[in-house]
Amino acid sequence: MSASDHLIPVVVSNVVEVNPIIKRFEFRHVNGDELPAFSGGAHIVVEMLDDGTKRKNPYSLMSSPFERDQYAISVRRDDTGRGGSKFMHEQVQPGMQMKISAPVNLFALDLRARKHLMIAGGIGITPFIAQMAQADKLGVPFELHYAARSVSQAAYMDSLADRFGDHVSCYCDDQGEGIDLEMLLSNQPLGTHVYVCGPKGMIERVVETATNLGWPAAHVHFEHFLAPPVGEPFDVHLAKAGIDITVGAEQSLLEAVEASGTPINCMCRGGACGQCETVVVACDGDIMHNDHWLDEEQRASRQRIMPCVSRFRGKRLELDL
Amino acid sequence: MSESLIEESILSRPTYGTLKIVPGLAHYFLADASGAECVIRVVQELPRDMMEKVHILYVPTPGEAALITSLYALGAKRFEHFPTIEEAVSKLGDWLSDAKMGTQLYLAGTEGLVGQGVAKGEACGLDHTAVQCEHRGSLARRVQCVHCKTMIENVTTQPVKCPSCDLLLLVRDHYSRRLAAFQGVCINAEDPSEEIEIKEVFK
Numbered sequence: 026m027s028a029s030d031h032l033i034p035v036v037v038s039n040v041v042e043v044n045p046i047i048k049r050f051e052f053r054h055v056n057g058d059e060l061p062a063f064s065g066g067a068h069i070v071v072e073m074l075d076d077g078t079k080r081k082n083p084y085s086l087m088s089s090p091f092e093r094d095q096y097a098i099s100v101r102r103d104d105t106g107r108g109g110s111k112f113m114h115e116q117v118q119p120g121m122q123m124k125i126s127a128p129v130n131l132f133a134l135d136l137r138a139r140k141h142l143m144i145a146g147g148i149g150i151t152p153f154i155a156q157m158a159q160a161d162k163l164g165v166p167f168e169l170h171y172a173a174r175s176v177s178q179a180a181y182m183d184s185l186a187d188r189f190g191d192h193v194s195c196y197c198d199d200q201g202e203g204i205d206l207e208m209l210l211s212n213q214p215l216g217t218h219v220y221v222c223g224p225k226g227m228i229e230r231v232v233e234t235a236t237n238l239g240w241p242a243a244h245v246h247f248e249h250f251l252a253p254p255v256g257e258p259f260d261v262h263l264a265k266a267g268i269d270i271t272v273g274a275e276q277s278l279l280e281a282v283e284a285s286g287t288p289i290n291c292m293c294r295g296g297a298c299g300q301c302e303t304v305v306v307a308c309d310g311d312i313m314h315n316d317h318w319l320d321e322e323q324r325a326s327r328q329r330i331m332p333c334v335s336r337f338r339g340k341r342l343e344l345d346l
Numbered sequence: 347m348s349e350s351l352i353e354e355s356i357l358s359r360p361t362y363g364t365l366k367i368v369p370g371l372a373h374y375f376l377a378d379a380s381g382a383e384c385v386i387r388v389v390q391e392l393p394r395d396m397m398e399k400v401h402i403l404y405v406p407t408p409g410e411a412a413l414i415t416s417l418y419a420l421g422a423k424r425f426e427h428f429p430t431i432e433e434a435v436s437k438l439g440d441w442l443s444d445a446k447m448g449t450q451l452y453l454a455g456t457e458g459l460v461g462q463g464v465a466k467g468e469a470c471g472l473d474h475t476a477v478q479c480e481h482r483g484s485l486a487r488r489v490q491c492v493h494c495k496t497m498i499e500n501v502t503t504q505p506v507k508c509p510s511c512d513l514l515l516l517v518r519d520h521y522s523r524r525l526a527a528f529q530g531v532c533i534n535a536e537d538p539s540e541e542i543e544i545k546e547v548f549k
Contacts, residue, residue: 139471210447210448211371211446211448212446213446213447214445214446214447214471215442215445215446215447215449215470215471215472216447216470216471216472217447217471235447236369237369238369238370238371238447238448239368239369239370239371239447239448239449239450239476240447240448241473241475241476242475243473243475244447244473
């Protein structure tokens with residue numbers, strides 16, 4: 026059982042081209058009902074029916090948690106990915122009916138914080154838009170530091186600066202601007218929590234800088250925007266179901282298991298939440314662990330796999346499903 | 347001075363470790379006379395240029411001066427001493443109110459001092475993982491009378507008489523981190539005439 030088993034029927038109420046690579050999609054319930062409540066940082070899973078292929082990709086909600094009549098997400102087009110963002114950009118039109126999951130939050134604000142320090146890179150801005158609306162209403166101090174490659178790619182930069190004023194600082198790589206993390210993280214009052222969402226390198230730099238300065242791990246929050254990678258097709262034996270399945274090049278192992286009708290737990294579909302952790306019964310080959318869930322020891326043991334993002338290369342993989 | 351002799355007990359009863367310097371923007375120390383040697387042990391190992399990040403608060407035993415001299419000689423950026431734990435903890439609050447993320451707090455000495463330092467750190471926004479504690483010296487407890495809420499310092503006996511409401515209190519291992527005190531509960535509530543021997547147990 027998982028959040029994406031109970032899908033909500035929605036209609037695409039608006040599609041906005043934010044810039045050449047980013048589009049915003051707005052959804053309303055098909056009956057006009059209120060959508061489920063959520064908190065800043067939550068994501069939904071969008072089901073895409075693309076010519077026989079069923080994809081389910083997670084996207085952060087960027088709309089205000091205080092507005093329940095519609096949800097908004099932003100999708101960055103990735104032509105080298107599995108095709109989910111391309112489908113959203115090319116096929117999804119206003120008026121179309123789709124299904125989405127209820128929101129799940131793996132990147133919530135820590136409400137004990139005395140100040141929220143948010144660091145966004147590129148499309149990683151989206152969860153912060155909802156979080157800022159929440160922090161603003163709660164009256165808790167917050168600061169957003171938002172870096173993008175160029176002004177033309179910096180989605181919502183202008184509108185956020187207008188909406189949240191001094192709370193927002195913007196940086197563009199092509200202007201030679203960058204966030205001085207050492208300086209920023211050395212000057213935060215006690216009780217500050219830092220949140221980072223963006224490219225892997227940025228998350229690593231923030232976590233490393235904060236750790237070296239003595240920030241407690243519990244005050245450092247991050248969310249990787251992780252899409253299941255494409256790869257070579259591979260075969261898997263599902264021991265309990267007693268069947269063999271093939272995972273396609275642009276399909277995730279989780280999607281292939283779901284397509285076979287075999288029950289499997291899952292939630293984030295992005296390697297972060299741990300719900301789909303599966304026992305490996307036999308493995309003759311290499312598991313490409315792409316998740317943020319298993320630790321080094323678990324990976325080396327080859328006894329666990331996260332089917333939402335990880336793949337396999339080798340002779341035989343048998344799972345306890 | 348012996349190392350901590352705290353016995354294993356219920357989960358809420360705090361246990362303590364050994365001070366060890368961890369990465370940080372600033373390092374704050376609070377100790378009483380029993381814990382002074384822990385501060386000296388870790389601070390004297392630090393390179394000179396790190397002393398700019400070190401701040402020490404100390405509660406000496408009345409009349410004692412040698413440890414004050416030793417602590418002063420460490421060369422911390424700030425060193426102050428106060429006659430009572432209360433005053434030192436209050437000063438710690440003043441210092442921490444200007445502190446930044448990356449601050450580490452080190453507490454050493456009796457449980458009363460350590461517990462009040464922990465509570466002050468938390469009140470100032472310090473995460474519990476940024477606070478290290480080392481217990482030294484007496485096992486005397488700071489006890490709250492749960493009936494009249496009086497705080498009783500340096501309790502060494504079981505049971506103990508509340509100086510405010512005169513009830514005879516069983517000193518429990520149940521510890522309140524918020525109050526930095528063990529809970530003292532009336533031991534003879536059903537029959538106040540019952541005589542119970544008072545023994546010294548928290549030495």
